[in-house]
Each structure stands twice: as C-alpha cells, then as structure tokens.
Amino acid sequence: MAPHPGQLKPAVHVEKLVRRFAAKTILDGVDLDIGEGEFVALLGKSGSGKSTFLRALAGLDHEVEGTGALETPERLSVVFQDARLLPWRTTIQNVTLGLPGGAGQEAGRKALAEVGLEGRETAWPNQLSGGEQQRVALARSLVREPALLLADEPFGALDALTRLKMHDLLRELCARHRPAVLLVTHDVDEAISLADRILVLDEGRFVEDLHIDLPAPRDHGDRRFAQIRTQLLGRLGVNVPGRRAA
Ligand SMILES: Nc1ncnc2c1ncn2[C@@H]1O[C@H](COP(=O)(O)OP(=O)(O)O)[C@@H](O)[C@H]1O
Numbered sequence: 001m002a003p004h005p006g007q008l009k010p011a012v013h014v015e016k017l018v019r020r021f022a023a024k025t026i027l028d029g030v031d032l033d034i035g036e037g038e039f040v041a042l043l044g045k046s047g048s049g050k051s052t053f054l055r056a057l058a059g060l061d062h063e064v065e066g067t068g069a070l071e072t073p074e075r076l077s078v079v080f081q082d083a084r085l086l087p088w089r090t091t092i093q094n095v096t097l098g099l100p101g102g103a104g105q106e107a108g109r110k111a112l113a114e115v116g117l118e119g120r121e122t123a124w125p126n127q128l129s130g131g132e133q134q135r136v137a138l139a140r141s142l143v144r145e146p147a148l149l150l151a152d153e154p155f156g157a158l159d160a161l162t163r164l165k166m167h168d169l170l171r172e173l174c175a176r177h178r179p180a181v182l183l184v185t186h187d188v189d190e191a192i193s194l195a196d197r198i199l200v201l202d203e204g205r206f207v208e209d210l211h212i213d214l215p216a217p218r219d220h221g222d223r224r225f226a227q228i229r230t231q232l233l234g235r236l237g238v239n240v241p242g243r244r245a246a
C-alpha cells in the first residue's frame with residue numbers, strides 16, 4: 001500500500017500478513033503502517049476478519065495459522081466490546097491490576113478521574129452501568145500509557161446516547177495521551193467522527209484507505225461527512241437510498 005503523504009514514524013508495521021482458519025483464508029497478505037499517534041478505524045462486514053486482524057496485532061492469536069511480519073510497540077492495550085472487569089475486584093482494583101502499589105494507586109485514581117469516575121473507586125463492577133464499565137475498561141487501558149490502543153467494537157453494546165458520550169471521551173483521551181489507535185467498528189459514522197484514517201477490510205484485503213481531514217468537532221450533517229459516509233457504505237455493499245453505490 002502506498003504510504004500516505006506526511007506519514008508519521010510507524011508505531012505498527014505489518015507486512016504480507018496471512019491468517020487462515022482451516023482452508024479459509026481470512027487475511028490474504030495484508031500490509032499496513034500505522035503512524036505514532038495516528039487514529040485508524042477499521043471497517044468491514046461481519047466476518048470479514050476485523051477481529052482476526054486486531055488479535056494478530058494484540059499477539060492474541062497463537063493458535064491461528066499464518067505467515068507475515070508484524071511489529072508493534074511493547075506497551076499496547078486492548079479494549080473489547082464487553083468491559084471484562086473482574087466482578088470480585090473494585091473499580092480501582094480492576095484499573096490497577098498488575099501495577100506496582102503506591103504509584104499504581106495514584107495513577108489509577110487519576111485515570112478514573114479522567115474517564116469521569118472520580119469517587120467511584122470502591123464501587124463493584126455490578127454497581128456500574130454498561131457505559132461506566134466501559135469507562136473503567138478505558139481507564140484500565142490508559143493507565144499503562146500505551147503506545148498502541150487496540151479497540152474491538154468497544155461501544156457496540158452501548159445505547160446510542162451513551163455511545164456518543166463515549167466518542168467524545170475517547171477523542172479527548174486520545175488527544176491527551178496520543179497513542180496510535182486501531183478502532184474496529186461496524187459503525188461508519190463512529191469511524192468518520194473519530195478517525196484520522198479509515199480502512200475497509202474485504203475478502204482478506206484492505207480495499208479502502210481513506211484519510212479524513214474534516215475539522216473537529218465533526219458534524220454528522222456536514223456535506224463532506226455525508227459524502228464520505230456514502231463512499232464507505234458503498235465499499236461495504238450498502239446502497240444509500242437516492243444515491244448510486246460507489
Ligand atoms: N477460532 C476460529 N476458528 C475458526 N474460524 C474462525 C475463528 N475465529 C474466526 N473465524 C472465522 O474467521 C472469519 C473472520 O472472523 P472475525 O475476524 O471474527 O470477523 P469480524 O470481526 O470482521 O466480524 C469468520 O468467517 C469467522 O467465522
């Protein structure tokens with residue numbers, strides 16, 4: 001894939017990545033560089049291999065067959081659709097799990113404050129709403145100051161209003177901490193709202209690699225926003241009524 005103009009030093013480098021399940025090739029020789037601090041959204045139909053790709057970057061796919069080269073930063077964090085909090089640990093314990101004592105406590109408290117959960121340190125996960133649990137998951141990932149944040153449909157289980165609030169929060173956190181981000185989503189508007197760059201995965205390859213230079217905050221009603229949406233939906237095989245598919 002051709003490098004983008006002004007591309008930053010890569011935080012992620014992927015070359016000729018192949019992943020197969022039995023006879024089925026899911027990733028068919030994928031190349032990708034993600035720059036330091038670059039926010040990339042990955043779109044694709046269900047079953048196109050988005051999670052397979054993210055798991056490869058996370059180093060969570062030892063059982064799968066494949067070849068190719070993969071360079072990722074040591075400090076990386078992963079966020080999934082479900083917050084995956086330990087129910088028998090408090091909020092702060094979930095955030096600081098595995099961090100050293102005193103400094104960890106302080107960092108955990110700060111991270112919780114950053115996601116708007118100041119004062120909820122001793123709450124149990126089942127006392128939190130779905131959105132709050134996902135805030136804890138974000139705090140847990142950021143407290144390690146990752147150079148790469150991998151997120152697999154992190155807001156997929158949340159209601160629409162909560163999702164919009166989480167978009168604002170993620171945007172703020174990323175602007176402050178500047179990790180490289182790979183956000184897997186099937187929500188085209190979420191991708192356009194948040195990302196510097198959008199990839200579409202189809203039949204084992206990236207069929208779109210689009211730089212989004214809309215100014216923030218991005219207005220969903222904006223004409224260019226709508227054009228990009230139509231283009232991406234076309235790539236995803238969705239016809240927008242009243243328009244020709246791309
Ligand atoms: N552990 C597995 N064993 C066999 N097939 C799998 C496994 N995980 C995923 N697949 C298959 O690989 C394809 C891609 O899956 P996935 O990466 O989860 O897609 P997406 O996240 O885009 O929905 C799907 O056809 C899925 O059924």
Ligand SMILES: [Mg+2]
Nearest residue numbers: 050051052152
């Ligand atoms: Mg998936």
